[in-house]
Amino acid sequence: MKNRQPAYQPTSRSKAVKAGAVASAAALSLLLAACGGQTTSAEAGTGEKVDGGTIRYAHLQEPACVYGGWIQQAFLSRQVLDSLVSQTEDGSIVAWLAEKWKVSEDQLTWTFTLKPGLEFTDGTPLDAQAVSDNFEFWQGGGNGTVQAHIGDYYSSSRAIDATTLEVKLSEPFAPFLSALSQGYFGIQSPTALESRSEAENCESPIGSGPFTVGEWKRGQSITFNRNDAYNSAPQNAKHQGPAYVDSVVWSFIQDNTSRFGSLASGESDAIGEVPTVDFDTAKAQFDVQQFLTPGRPVTLSLNTVEGPFTDVKVRQAFAYSADRKAVVDSAFLGVVPFEGNGTVSSSTPGYNPDVAADYPFDVEKANVLLDEAGWTERSAEGTRTKDGKELEIKIVFGLNSIVTAEGATALQNLQEQVKATGFKVTLVPATQAELFSGQFSTPDSYDAQLGYWTSPHAGILYINFRQNTEKKPNPANTTFYNNAKIEDVILKANSAKTTAEANKLYGEAQQLLSDEAVAVGLYTQTSSVASNPKVKDIWLEASQGEPVFHDAYFTE
Amino acid sequence: MTVLVEKPVSAPAASANRTLLAVHALNVSFAVGTGRHQKINHVVKNVSLELSAGRCLAIVGESGSGKSVTARTLVGLPGRNAIIEATRLEVANRNALTLSERLWRQVRGKDIGFILQDALVSLDPLRPVGKEIEEALRLHGWGNAASRRRKAIELLDSVGVPQPEMRSRQRPDELSGGLRQRALIASAIALDPALVIADEPTTALDVTVQAQVLDLLAAMKARGTGIILISHDLSVVSRLADDVAVMRGGAIVEQGPVREVLGNPQHEYTRALLDAVPSAHTKGTPLTKEGRSGIIATSDRARRVRAANAGPVLEARGLGKSYDGPDGVRRKVVHDVSFNLAAGETLGIVGESGSGKSTTAKLAPDTGEVLLDGQPWSSLSTSQRRPRRRRVTVVYQDPLSSFDPRWNAERILVDALDHRDFSTAQTRSNRVAELAGQVGLQVEHLEKHPLQLSGGQRQRLAIARALAPEPEVIVLDEAVSALDVSVQAQVLDLLTNLQAQLGLSYLFISHDLGVIHHMSDRVLVMKDGKAVEQGTADQIFNEPAHPYTQELLASLPRLEITENTTRSINA
Amino acid sequence: MSILETRETTLETDPDQASRPRRDRHIFTGLRSLGTRLLSAVGVIWAAATFTFLIQSLLPGDRATLLLNQLNGQIQERTAAELAPINEKYGFTDPLIVQYFRFLGDLATGNLGTSYQLHKPVIEVIGDQIAPTIVLTFTSLLIAWAICIVVIVGTAKRNRFFSSVASGLEALAAGLPQYWLGVILLVVFALNLGLFPVVGGTGIGGLLLPALTLGIPLAGFLGQVIRTEFESGMDQPFALTARMRGMGDTGVRLRHVLRHSVLPGITLSGWALGSLFSAAVIAESIFTRPGLGKVLVTAVNSRDLPVVCGIVILVAVIYVVANLLVDVAYTLIDPRLKTS
């Protein structure tokens, strides 16, 4: 029916068959491809602001809990929890729950002054003690990601008076405030944490944010209701006081086509994670915002302790072997930018842009390096060999859970490209269960692993590249690369007195890591929102890219 | 349903000479296949029939004679892709050639009733019989629901169904064969049609029930209904019909009043058909012309066998057998049956369905024992019996299912040979050829698969297989029941000849009294799992002692042979 | 199904004479068969639960690590110290046999446990989501039946052309990958023609496309089975008898033949119900419908054993119940089975 015969031997039947196939395929294609002419509900109105209303926002993933250490949970908890400080797009820190703060000369004691008279939505006063309780909660295992960020530095905290909080660090930590600005650091009611069940705190954490968690219809949506008493918006918000809209219905539409379709059909007012295929259409018809998530971009962590990548020359050769920019541009249709820096992404304060250009596409260099490394023979298929062993690279990636379909395409493109220099890449899409249960966390389970780590500051280097020693294990070091010298630079940066100084040192560390080619950058993690033009002032906050609905309103 | 055409004048039991059916030069053919490969099968050729009220016309013929197609054409349902031609086709005063499907529907059931063979499948097995009768009434707009219900019960009563109210609520499978056939008749005559067509109405029935149903049809005839009776059974025909048409290969070969046609058959085929019917008169004589020409005198071997075995070759003592029913209740189906089978003798076991005759013939009782040549047989374990098994072989009623469908005739016979006796391919193939010759199979038949053989050929193959191990006893379990009468005659002649030649002993099971009488030296009559009477064939058939045997014989429709019969052999 | 066996062993007895089984015996056999059924149902559920338990607990990867990683959105090895509280809480370090008996004990008392992920009792997790899935599966089954009865009664043994086109379409429908069909239905009817909402939700408007997605391939399967039976039913003598008494073609089809032909379809439906239940995940995710399918996929992915077990047990129960219903439907349609 659909099989084309080779063109040089057309028979009458194959023609008929072909004609049938063409006809039916064409009919289908007409029905399928008519999407471009979709009428949008974005009609020109008076543009006047309307109070109230419900914003229907469609999001990609639905986590098990509202609060937790996963970025998907930060997306949700940002709506209901406030943090101490907020980070702006230029990387500076502004007031939120904390009006002002100061740090001691030795950089070890931080004193925060809270806005007075604040309350959680359950009536518990939001005072210094409550915040201190939250620090203790995190430290006690309440949030593993918080621990990853500040666990090694945090020492203690106490309420000096109702509005004054003192936090003591064990070592100076320059990105401390930046870390605090993330959704994981949202402050919850200590009463709720203590008195309510785990399930309740998972489903509807109590905070002081612009919304409260209403009904969660699992598999469908969460309704966020306006907190009418809200008066603690961050300084970078567009207004103070309660949110303009009555509620936000935050639905979960995993299917890209449906999610964008729901915006086009008017079933949603805004959607997150605008599908790359629809990005141009979205830009033409809707208000689109894209945010390049700071932290570690989506990179290949090369296993430096087992397999071919133990040799730095092979790692470098691998980086030279592919036109990674072309690979990414093609896979993401130009929507998501290529990121050559494998350790820190371009939107992160402290990003070293030079590093991104360290390994351009250069087959010759790659070949020379591989020859030098002893991979001189080639198999029948063109794969390099050394001592009879093929230069085989097993790349593990969590398809759908960590890496999108576009990312998988980029990997396939890369896989084809590096063939020329003699790499034989095997792609291993891991299921979520395999991945999270640690089956691909050991050095013997992969040669390279694709992943990212969001962080509003370059201190992410400390999490990812601190040495992994028996005494002080660092399982987040997925390259298993231990280098005391580099760790030293990172530690120095962490303890720098000024941000500028810290960033300079972070940049240095990036360069050192790049020279070792332990991580090969591919693309930036992004988040995006497309909204109906009738809805104004949805913005993406700058620590992690979560949409903020506090300022959003409808227009006529 | 609104009646769109003028109703024909129907006055039941009125003018006895009113013509109900007039058919002239009816031809029916079927288109098979399409396009270039289309073939036309001409199955009814130039048939002319006539029937008046109060009379019965029988159409007689063997399978494939076109009798059923003729009957179905008379109600406008000959089958798919039928092409019908006739110079005249008048049914119930209507020109059937011009009737539309819609008008046909008004005729069927109202002017013509049709009775099919087996009520178990001819009535909807899932519905109570009363509903089926009511449906016949409803379709022709008769009365309302309540009156139809009453009428259905009345009808059941009128066809002799006891407790009609209760029976009307039962499904065919809950009724006995006789009752459900009556219910089927009731549904066909619900609207008192002037013409009733009965297609083999008694074939599936036991003789006693058959007699009752025939009486019922006779009573209808007496009331003025015209009946067309389709049958292969000449004795049934002779009992009910006034006129008879004998069909063969789609054409009528002979036609006329029953007494004339059956009493003084003019056509060779009619004569052969009559001769082929086994009965008391045919005992000891071949049934076919071929058989007559090839009478085989008792061979030396047969004589030797008889002489060597003074005692019975097979002896059954007090056989009993029980089965677990589907409800978990154990039922005894054979009680204390004993018999002897002498060498070279045929013992007939006769009984109606469910009498336990086949179970007895399996020779595998729970209680009692079977001795072969005076040695234990049934009490042996399977493995002990295996080497002796070849001494008793079986021919089944349905030969087709007893052959592995993947094998051709030759393979089937080779498989039956004892490979110790025939160790080389050559000896085996010689023996197979010999066996085929004995049963009258041609060499080309050996290459065919059972499915490609005719019914008679299959049964010959089954007999050859049974002969292959050179057994002493062959159990023939309803071995000829499924065959047409002329084929049956050939097979019976073959069996007689083989017995004479080889000195075989037959355990011959049949429900057909005529066949039993024809074949058996001695007869065992069974009822409800018990042997009610045993004796020589002539004793049993001429002086039945047990009331049941008497009843059986009384209900047996006999071919009424008139004074000027021309049975060539009997003469 | 013991249909065939029952039919074969039905003895040709004359009810006038044969002693009809008495009523008390009926009740006894009824009770016994109910008892056997219950026992075998419990057996099925026990085996299903055990199987799931083993599959989930014996296989590679550490469950405590998984839970911790999932909680934090990280993929890494965990230290013993980090894992200890989780192991303690769920008893992962106990010998397997201890875990298994604890699991069975909980099961026996009707306690399906608490979801590792949602921290909610499994009963609640399932209870929240079961309604839309049940609505979807039953609607799909109904749609499948409706389609195939209309098509078969309309075309079987009628006109060769339509009959062969229809049976070709049945084969086509049976070969359609559900999700391919779903995506195309979504794009054509919801996105481009705008006839249905893109995001189905639980409303009536959102039900049709998912139900068609599951129902059309099922209709193909059912159709193939029912058509064969229907065609042979049309050749049965009782169909001829009905015509002989003046019944029209449509009457014969609807009043007589249809009833006979649906039996194998009903057997298939019992099986299909379980299958639809798991295939629901496909329709649910394409049409963004809430339901158990999604819960199952999430639970399987995160090895949320209590939830997976709960759903497996639920499906087993549905299977058992569906087969009971099939038996009931059988005896309603073919009363011969009740008396024998």
Next chain:
Amino acid sequence: MSTTTFTPGKPEVTARTFTASLLGGVPVAAVISTVVLAFFVIAALAPRLLTGADPLAIDLGAALQAPSSDHWFGTDQSGRDLYTRVVYGTRESLLIGLGATGLAIGIAAVLGVTAGLGGRFADGLINRGLEVLFAFPVLLLAMLFVTIYGPSVTTQIVAVGLGTAPGYARMIRGQVLAVRNSGYVEAAHGLGHSRWQVLRQHVFPNAMRPLIAVVTLGVGQSIVWASGLAFLGLGVAPPSPEWGALLDAGRMFITKAWWLEVMPGLAIVALALAATSLGRHLQTKLEGSQP
């Protein structure tokens, strides 16, 4: 002689195109099915005969091109020729279909024959076991299995094979019982053949006979099941052109590049349809020769 002809009932319209017989009585549908299947078999064994291109060769400049004379099925997001990928994907898809069906029938044959021939106890035990397996819908079982063992051709084969085995097992058991109770087995015992001889000569070959048709039906279904797994992200690893994987990858492009979703889907449908219709044809042929 004046003759009137009438055709009772509704006039019979015969559509030659659909029922015409070619090659001596083989229906057109069976011929077309055979041709389609032959195409796929060639594609599986010698894809080079059907396409000159490399299924993995990317051409980033030619991504997402609509079907044209250069690319009959268009190109995918990496500029790979979709027709070539569909052709090359046949091998894995067919392997999954055949492997899963083969595995299922292998398991089923052992279980079914044991149940059919073993005593009451074995039959009861296996029947209970099958009952349990039946309670596991194919997709559920496959999902559990693949999630844990990771997606690959092998796991797909095992998962789908395990899932579909009970259906076949029940069928084989019924078949064995039917053959065991058949006239020819009784006749063979009557001739004094040993139990083993009867099993070997009659029971096995006849009980397995209808499987030929069932296998062809099953292959198509297995591929459809496997594509369902691919949809759940449990398919074969990229960049394999396995059809389920192609469908899964094509889904996100459906509004922009319909061919990525439609063409592999049509391949699955064509294969399943051809297999089903050939299976049906075989079935009727086999049933026809059965008593």
